[in-house]
Amino acid sequence: MKNSIIESIEKIGWPRIIIGLFLASMFVIAPFVGVSVGTSISDVLVRFTFNGVLVLSLLPMVKSGCGLNFGLQLGIISGLLGAVTSIEIGITGFLGFLIAIGVSIPFAILFGIIYGLLLNRVKGDEMVVATYVGFSVVSFMNMMWLLLPYKSPDMIWGYGGTGLRTTISVEKYWFHVLNDFLSFEIGGVYVPTGGFLFFALMCLIVWIFFKSKTGTAMTATGSNPVYASSSGVNVNKMRLVSVIISSIIAAIGILVYEQGFGFIQLYMAPLYMAFPAIAALLLGGASVGKATIANVIIGTFLFQGILTMTPSVINNIIKSDMSETIRIIVSNGMIVYALTRRKKARG
Amino acid sequence: MKKWIIKISFVAVIVVLGVLLFFFGRQHEIIIEYGDIKINETEYSIGEELYIVKIDSEKIEIQNKTSKFSRSTSTLKTSKIVGPNHSIEVYKNDSPGETIRKDNFSVEINNNAKINLVSFINGFDDWYSQKKIVYDE
Amino acid sequence: MSMSNSEKVKKFLINNTVPILFVVLLFFAIPLSGFSPEYLANEMITRLGRNSFLVLALLIPVMAGMGMNFGIVLGAMAGEIGLIFITDWGVVGINGVFLAMIISTPIAIILGFVAGLILNAAKGREMVTGFMLGFFMNGVYQLFVLYGMGNIIPINNPKILLPRGYGIRNAIDLVNIRQAFDSFIKLKIGDISIPVFSFIIIAILCIFIVWFRKTKLGQDMRAVGQDNDIAAASGIAVKRTRILSIVISTVLACYGQIIFLQNIGTMNTYNSHEQVGTFAVAAILIGGASVAKANISNVFIGVVLFHMTFIVSPRAGKELVGQAQIGEHFRVFVSYAVIAISLALYAWRRQAAKNREIKAVLDEQNEAIENRGGSQ
Amino acid sequence: MESNEVVLKVENIGKDFFGNVVLKSVSFEVKKGEVIGLVGENGAGKSTLMNILFGLPVINETGGFSGNFFLNGEKAHFSSSFDALDAGIGMVHQEFVLLPGFTATENILLNRESVKDNFAVNIFGDRLKHLDREDMKKRAVNAINKLDVNLDPEMIVAEMPVGHRQFTEIAREIDRSSTKLLILDEPTAVLTESEAEIMIKAAKKLAEEGMSIIFISHRLHEVLDLCDRVLVLRDGNLVFESESENTNPREIAESMVGRSISDFEHTERKKELQKDLLEVKDLWVAMPGEVVKGVNFTVKKGEIFGIGGLAGQGKLGIANGIMGLFPSRGKVLFKGEEIPLNNTKNILDLGFSFVSEDRRGVGLLxxxxxxxxxxxxxxxxxxxxxxxxxxxxxxxxxxxxxxxxxxxxxxxxxxxxxxxxxxxxxxxxxxxxxxxxxxxxxxxPEILFVSEPTRGIDVGAKELVLNALKKYNEESGITIIITSSELEELRSISDRIAIVNEGKIAGILPPSKPATDFGLLMIGESNINGEGEIK
Structure with missing residues (x-):
């Protein structure tokens, strides 16, 4: 009996057990500390919908062996370009949101190709190179946001100056366009069905893709690149495709995030956006070499759970905002933990 | 065995150095009180003249407020000194050559130094006292 | 087989592409920025005094094959904890700075040891793990400083505590040790002031590094840096050696941060150490260092070029495009981009080396064909 | 100069890995200053014997060994190779164990550098002692002179010709004052002819100064030239031992491969094969450790074509090269048309298929x-x-x-x-x-490349795998090209067997030929007048 418990713990993995218990305990304490469970659950659900897609975007690259995508910012920036252009065009509502996606996809493909070719050149050091490529692109875009010819008054600096504001509200355009769709309330919990449906749709697309021929080849490339190449698979092409898909999903992911959050954040905002998404994926049980859609779902739920619960519950207990510190420790601790797991001995 | 002795002594030297740095680096306040004092019925005061109180190498100017307009009636002046042992020398501004009185004092680690200028000038020996460092809000 | 001059020049150019690029860039940017030479000279000297120590801390892990140690952020945090204590105790001047170093040394050693263990566990991806470890430790640092100090750890000077009674304020004025090193022995030539004492300290560190390279431990590190397995086969304790290289680097970074903050005079407790890793690595890479090979000259050239760009680019940006902000963003972009380029180049060259071996075999075939006069 | 003092005495050492026996009670002696040649097919137990002597952990991890061995009369038992080094056994591997960026001196004295004290030592420990570069240079030059080769002690290994690297490694082993027995594992495999000669001259000089040497090689003329005595291992037994003077390559080759000729049964192929299916012309393959240097052969449709040879001679390179896994050059004709190399997808489409020798690394997910x-x-x-x-x-x-x-x-x-x-x-x-x-x-597939199908699997599975291949060939007539280091296996299944030596095909023989002829081809002594088409 004893070792079967240990076995199951090993299978689930210590981090998920610890964080899971931590989260459960917060839900239990919440009512005693005057935090309404209903609002916190709906808060977690809402945050789940607009972060889930970003975490999902990491999946293809992990499966193809490119490792954790520390350069997620490239996909995010293509999404931002889409969002900003869609607001420039000025069409509101769901159509505006679709236009934003439509505009960001070509950018995502372009950035994805360049980024993928570079990663293929630096096999083995993908993650550290990706980190700084991501930072450089974000700081490069800082200049671009000032120079790009956008005129819409909602976006440029107040008195008719040039260059985009750091945060642009999507209130008038496609705010909560997904979340409010078919949303309903039961027992004080607001359920953003639109957001869930969209996230489920994206997961379905990814799941189906990995059942396709290329998808299978991509999984094999990640599992054993030499095996794949000896079966006639062009390993570099598979890695490139996985980077492009990741960038596209990331672009869509940031758009979903913005419609949920309500603001487009430019300039330095996306600088550290890769880390929470990666931490969530790892929290879901993924490793540097292997990840599944289940990891995405569990991880996002646990991670967002902590982010929403700690400020309300913990702060009430010790009367100070410790949640930011906890978020840093949990998020980065997860990534360091995953990076120190030896890759399974090969053969 | 010889190695261990050297290793421990090296650490000990570092710790001692740290403590010394603490002592000689500690910053204290020095408060100079120059209000008039009364000792068994006789009044003493520094009058209107400008006195220079030289603490180590730092010269502090002390003068009783003459003009009626200045509201501040405080007769205190504070400055910062570093380390335990200090020298004090007082002379009038217009006659720097003649030192009225010269002396030394030392301040403990957790205290500030307090000098009563008038009693110092008049040769009494209760011119120096120490006050525990207290952090005001 | 000595290389002919043209080959030597070619090799020099290849190894120093990045510094040459920056010299050219500055060649245009400096006149554009319109700064006076004296001003620039003065700035360079202060910044050399302020940053060199920190950048030098990167040398030893490179020698031991650990690549760019982004984990020196841990050392910076240890230094800051030291400064917090001496500000609380009111110890000032040179004594205060040295006391801060003494207090923070054990903390830096422990943090360095922990970082060494973690980096050993993440063999092959030390740099990104070091980078993430910096962020993680920042959380632990906040837990310790923002919540620990004041209640668990006695801090009695209210000026540095938060109004709520515990946790250190975000910005601390280090007036009691400001310029303590720099003004200790100050030389003024014309209107350029040279902090002689700081440069003496830096010189001492350089001597230590040169001296260290000659020791057995230094040789072991060079061996481990070349090939872990061969070093282990010869009996060198590889894991211990790597940890020692990280511990030394963390302790040096701790002193470097103290010197840096003493020069600046104020410390923002929670983010003055965040960019330490990136700027130090950017500087040494601009100086021509690579992830596998770095020496003292890379450090000084790098600091000058990096900071010259840092000062000049906002004004140059303003002249060029009419917006100072462009220049600001440009200099941040430059520091990230140079790291990205150098890391990519390093990994690229490593892969190219493997292909060269394969090509060598196939070339052998051509020779065989020539001297055999075509196949049978 | 041979004194009768026995440096190494091996007493019926045995070893088995999970049941399959690799060494059966091997006993021999090595006197001071004597050079012993150790010859045998791969899998005969040579490397296992050396691992035991050198105390490598793999031996203890797989259940230790039976019997024992004595160094200078004392019973030796090593838990790690460091014990072996201290006891005086030095080993020079085939692949170089050298740090490319270090100079010859630094490599020779790696982790045994001469040091001088300084003030920091007694505070921070011995590792802060300074290197004494002059003394190091003296020791290095002294070791190099023992080999009497012109090797610049200050040259960086990466810039050295291959031969010099070999000498650096040997110099490292003999610098250890305690080294009494030096094991050279295939040292001349990577050397050119001239470098090999210098190498042998240096070894002779060392022996004269009292160093005992075990020289493992398959180049018999070198073995006979250098060694005083020759030992032959086959299937874990010491089957032949004699002074070099009174033996010859043929006799050694015979003992090396000479199984009892009778026990392999080879069912004659029923119908005659005529059509050429695959023709390979001057194929070069850059596969690390298995380089192919210009190979020519043709395979008939429906034939089972065997490729044998010792390890590291390039037999595995052929299949990997044609399948495009390693960069290769040359001409490969399939059904008369030339097919482009280095393109795995295309090869698979044409009907080729490949079972890799590296099962876990390449063959499986x-x-x-x-x-x-x-x-x-x-x-x-x-x-x-x-x-x-x-x-x-x-x-x-x-x-x-x-x-x-x-x-x-x-x-x-x-x-x-x-x-x-x-x-x-x-x-x-x-x-x-x-x-x-x-x-x-x-x-x-129409053509199936199979490499080392039976390596590291139990006997039952071996039978089944070989029968499956034979059945598949008879039923669907696919052509099989089987590469294996098990000569018996090849002879029991193939129609013709090509032996690869030093990257080229030394000869192609029908399986009925006596094992000795194959043995001679394997060790490159094909000039000995054996029948069979010897290209």
């Missing part, structure tokens, strides 16, 4: 289920097990068909597994090999 492993290549190369939508725009895995195919092969090859969804990692060596075979058969 260890963390994926068996059915994936079996059907993956067929799916990718021939788009089988795919269901197409929108006219082929969207191609998806047909999991049903994949399961069916996997179960077919699990039954056909009797793969023992819990289900077709079990991960390949969990299977035994033999079953993993069957999965690789199934993967190749699933491609319905």
């Amino acid at each position: 260890l963390d994926e289920p068996i059915d994936w492993n079996i059907t993956f290549t067929a799916m990718q190369a021939h788009e089988r097990f795919i269901v197409k939508y929108l006219g082929g725009l969207l191609k998806f895995r047909n999991d049903k068909e994949i399961r069916k195919e996997a179960l077919k092969y699990i039954d056909m090859l009797q793969i023992k597994c819990t289900s077709e969804k079990q991960f390949a990692r969990a299977l035994s060596g033999g079953n993993q090999q069957k999965v690789c075979l199934a993967k190749a058969f699933a491609l319905n």
Whole structure:
């Protein structure tokens, strides 16, 4: 009996057990500390919908062996370009949101190709190179946001100056366009069905893709690149495709995030956006070499759970905002933990 | 065995150095009180003249407020000194050559130094006292 | 087989592409920025005094094959904890700075040891793990400083505590040790002031590094840096050696941060150490260092070029495009981009080396064909 | 100069790895200053014997060894190679154990540098002692002079010609004052002719100064030139021992491979084969450790063509090269037309298939289920097990068909597994090999390359694998090119066997030829007048 418990713990993995218990305990304490469970659950659900897609975007690259995508910012920036252009065009509502996606996809493909070719050149050091490529692109875009010819008054600096504001509200355009769709309330919990449906749709697309021929080849490339190449698979092409898909999903992911959050954040905002998404994926049980859609779902739920619960519950207990510190420790601790797991001995 | 002795002594030297740095680096306040004092019925005061109180190498100017307009009636002046042992020398501004009185004092680690200028000038020996460092809000 | 001059020049150019690029860039940017030479000279000297120590801390892990140690952020945090204590105790001047170093040394050693263990566990991806470890430790640092100090750890000077009674304020004025090193022995030539004492300290560190390279431990590190397995086969304790290289680097970074903050005079407790890793690595890479090979000259050239760009680019940006902000963003972009380029180049060259071996075999075939006069 | 003092005494040492016996009670002696030649096919137990002497952990991890050995009369038992080094045994490996960026001196004295004290030592410990460069140079030059070769002690290893690297490594071993016995494992394999001669001269000089040497090589003329005595190992037994003067390469080769000639049965092929299917002209392959240097052969349709030879001579390079896994050059004609090299996809489409010798590294997806492993290549190369939508725009895995195919092969090859969804990692060596075979058969190939099909699997599985190959060849007539280091296996299944030595084909013989002729080809002594077509 004893070792079967240990076995199951090993299978689930210590981090998920610890964080899971931590989260459960917060839900239990919440009512005693005057935090309404209903609002916190709906808060977690809402945050789940607009972060889930970003975490999902990491999946293809992990499966193809490119490792954790520390350069997620490239996909995010293509999404931002889409969002900003869609607001420039000025069409509101769901159509505006679709236009934003439509505009960001070509950018995502372009950035994805360049980024993928570079990663293929630096096999083995993908993650550290990706980190700084991501930072450089974000700081490069800082200049671009000032120079790009956008005129819409909602976006440029107040008195008719040039260059985009750091945060642009999507209130008038496609705010909560997904979340409010078919949303309903039961027992004080607001359920953003639109957001869930969209996230489920994206997961379905990814799941189906990995059942396709290329998808299978991509999984094999990640599992054993030499095996794949000896079966006639062009390993570099598979890695490139996985980077492009990741960038596209990331672009869509940031758009979903913005419609949920309500603001487009430019300039330095996306600088550290890769880390929470990666931490969530790892929290879901993924490793540097292997990840599944289940990891995405569990991880996002646990991670967002902590982010929403700690400020309300913990702060009430010790009367100070410790949640930011906890978020840093949990998020980065997860990534360091995953990076120190030896890759399974090969053969 | 010889190695261990050297290793421990090296650490000990570092710790001692740290403590010394603490002592000689500690910053204290020095408060100079120059209000008039009364000792068994006789009044003493520094009058209107400008006195220079030289603490180590730092010269502090002390003068009783003459003009009626200045509201501040405080007769205190504070400055910062570093380390335990200090020298004090007082002379009038217009006659720097003649030192009225010269002396030394030392301040403990957790205290500030307090000098009563008038009693110092008049040769009494209760011119120096120490006050525990207290952090005001 | 000595290389002919043209080959030597070619090799020099290849190894120093990045510094040459920056010299050219500055060649245009400096006149554009319109700064006076004296001003620039003065700035360079202060910044050399302020940053060199920190950048030098990167040398030893490179020698031991650990690549760019982004984990020196841990050392910076240890230094800051030291400064917090001496500000609380009111110890000032040179004594205060040295006391801060003494207090923070054990903390830096422990943090360095922990970082060494973690980096050993993440063999092959030390740099990104070091980078993430910096962020993680920042959380632990906040837990310790923002919540620990004041209640668990006695801090009695209210000026540095938060109004709520515990946790250190975000910005601390280090007036009691400001310029303590720099003004200790100050030389003024014309209107350029040279902090002689700081440069003496830096010189001492350089001597230590040169001296260290000659020791057995230094040789072991060079061996481990070349090939872990061969070093282990010869009996060198590889894991211990790597940890020692990280511990030394963390302790040096701790002193470097103290010197840096003493020069600046104020410390923002929670983010003055965040960019330490990136700027130090950017500087040494601009100086021509690579992830596998770095020496003292890379450090000084790098600091000058990096900071010259840092000062000049906002004004140059303003002249060029009419917006100072462009220049600001440009200099941040430059520091990230140079790291990205150098890391990519390093990994690229490593892969190219493997292909060269394969090509060598196939070339052998051509020779065989020539001297055999075509196949049978 | 041989004194009769015995440096090493080996007393019936035996070793088995999980039941399959590798060494059976080997005993011999090595006197001071004596040079012993150790010869044997790979798998004969040479390297295992050396690992035991050198105390490598792999021996203890797999159950230690029986019998014992004595160094200068004392019973020796090493738990790590460091004990062996201290006891005075030095080993020079085939692949160099040298730091490329270090100079010759630094490599020779690695971790034994001469040091001088300084003030910091007694505070921070001995590792802060300074290197004494002059003394190091003296020691290095002294070691090099013992070899009497012109090696610049200050040259960086990366810039050294191959021969000098070899000398650096030997100098490192003999600098250890305690070294009394030096093991040289195939030292001349990577050297040119001239470098080999210098090498042998240096070894002779060392022996004269009292160093005992065990020289492992398959180049018999070198062995006879250098060594005083020759020992031959076969299938774990010491089968031949004699002074160099009174033996010759043929006698050694015979003892090396000479199984009892009778016991292999080879069923004569029923019908005569005529049509040429594959022709290879001047093929070069850059596979590390198995370089192919201009190989020519032709294979007939429906034939089983065997490729044998010692390890590291390039036999494995041929299959890997043609399949495009390693960069290669030369001409390969299939059914008369030339096919482009270095293009695995194209080769697979033409009907080639490959079972790799590196089962776990190349042949399997260890963390994926068996059915994936079996059907993956067929799916990718021939788009089988795919269901197409929108006219082929969207191609998806047909999991049903994949399961069916996997179960077919699990039954056909009797793969023992819990289900077709079990991960390949969990299977035994033999079953993993069957999965690789199934993967190749699933491609319905015209030509099947099989490399080392029976390496590291139990005897039962060996039979089954070989029979499966034979049955597949007879029933569907596919041409099989089987590369193996097991000579017996090749002779029992192949129609013709090519022996590869030093990257070239030394000769092609029918299996009926006596084992000795194969042995001679393997060690490159083909000039000895053996029958059979010797190209």
